[in-house]
Structures are given as structure tokens and as C-alpha cells.
Amino acid sequence: MKFLTTDYTSSGAVGNYRIDAARRMRIEEYQGHVGLSDLKSIISSMASDPCWSPEYHGLVDFTDATLDLSSNDILRLALVMRHEANRSTGWLAFVAPNSTTFGIVRMLGYWSRNSDRMRIFQHRDEAERWLERNIDQVPPGFIDVHGVESAAVLRNVG
Numbered sequence: 001m002k003f004l005t006t007d008y009t010s011s012g013a014v015g016n017y018r019i020d021a022a023r024r025m026r027i028e029e030y031q032g033h034v035g036l037s038d039l040k041s042i043i044s045s046m047a048s049d050p051c052w053s054p055e056y057h058g059l060v061d062f063t064d065a066t067l068d069l070s071s072n073d074i075l076r077l078a079l080v081m082r083h084e085a086n087r088s089t090g091w092l093a094f095v096a097p098n099s100t101t102f103g104i105v106r107m108l109g110y111w112s113r114n115s116d117r118m119r120i121f122q123h124r125d126e127a128e129r130w131l132e133r134n135i136d137q138v139p140p141g142f143i144d145v146h147g148v149e150s151a152a153v154l155r156n157v158g
Contacts, residue, residue, distance in 0.1 A: 014038045014065070019051045024090070024135060026056050030065035036073040040080055057090035057131050061124055062101050069104055078111035091134050092118035093127035 015030040096102040109115040121127040
């Protein structure tokens, strides 16, 4: 697989990203103890990368990471994700190998208003298969390349 950019790494880095234009996907991988500043750094670096497109789908892998985030940190990260310069309109697949990471990612999805277009998986291969199946679909409420807004899914809560 050919990536357009090199991994974003530096000494002491807890994460990296790659952009795969052929698959219309950005891949973020984290390891070790990951805090708010680490996540914000990767997001801002990725959004300023000339190969990045907000239309690309995202795979965020926390398999080898321990998230050190308070509820306030999660809210602050959600606000960063909602900021126009960082806002992605593609599908988001998160790999959360344990219940703590799963809970953090669920809160992040809710507060960033991404819960309709994100899924959480326990294993990376499941996340990749799901993204591959949905690669040509536009998430609900977003506009496709022809200028047509995809239908939002209405849920029956009663």
C-alpha cells in the first residue's frame, strides 16, 4: 500500500497518521498513554497536511493505547473535531479494545455530534472491513460530490 505522506512521528510521539488517497482514508494509530495534547497535535497536523481531505473516511486505532482523558478533555477534543478546519465529513471507525476506551469514544462521538457516522469496533480488521463496505456511501446529513444531501436516518425512540 502506498501512502502519500510519511507517518507523523517524533521522539516521544504516542501516535502517527497516514493518508491513503487510493482508499480515501486517513489512518491514525496511537500507543502508550495518550492525552488531550497528543490527540490535538495529530488532528491539527493531519488537517494541515496538503494530502488531507475532509471527505476521507477515518480509521482511529487505540488498540495499543491507554487514553488519559477527563470528561472535560473529551469535551475540548470534541470542540476541536467540530471546528471547520478539522471537520471530517466521511465515516469514522474507532478501534476500542476495552470498555474504558469504548466509553471515552462514545462520549467523544456524542459531544462532537458524530454519532450517526461513526462506529466503534473491538478489532481493527472489523473496522477496516466496515469502512471498505461503506467507502462509496455518504454519511447521513452530508452532501455528496453531486451536491445532493444524503438522507438523515430517523430513529424511533418510543
